[in-house]
Amino acid sequence: MKKIVLKITLLIMLAAGIACKGNAQRYYVKVRPAVSVSVRPACPSNRHVWVEGDWVWRNSGYVWQAGYWALPPRDRAVWIPGHWSRSRRGSYWQAGHWRY
Numbered sequence: 001m002k003k004i005v006l007k008i009t010l011l012i013m014l015a016a017g018i019a020c021k022g023n024a025q026r027y028y029v030k031v032r033p034a035v036s037v038s039v040r041p042a043c044p045s046n047r048h049v050w051v052e053g054d055w056v057w058r059n060s061g062y063v064w065q066a067g068y069w070a071l072p073p074r075d076r077a078v079w080i081p082g083h084w085s086r087s088r089r090g091s092y093w094q095a096g097h098w099r100y
Contacts, residue, residue: 027093028091038053048070053067054082076100082094
């Protein structure tokens with residue numbers, strides 16, 4: 001019984017650590033990447049919302065992830081596009097998110 005409780009506790013701690021790491025880190029750059037142009041395909045239905053592309057940190061730099069059509073997670077949810085922010089350390093990308 002103790003082994004099961006210990007395993008569950010460790011699993012919860014690992015999941016919490018991964019979730020915190022993904023949300024808390026900012027990656028600063030001195031020079032922002034070049035603006036990327038995306039082609040927006042036809043809308044699949046009138047319920048879909050266009051989710052703008054985002055810059056994603058991979059390995060040692062920002063990589064452009066193209067936009068896509070998505071169904072909102074809730075009624076009246078609005079997609080807020082990502083944007084660049086500046087600080088004394090440099091520029092960092094504020095990822096897009098759903099506003100409810």
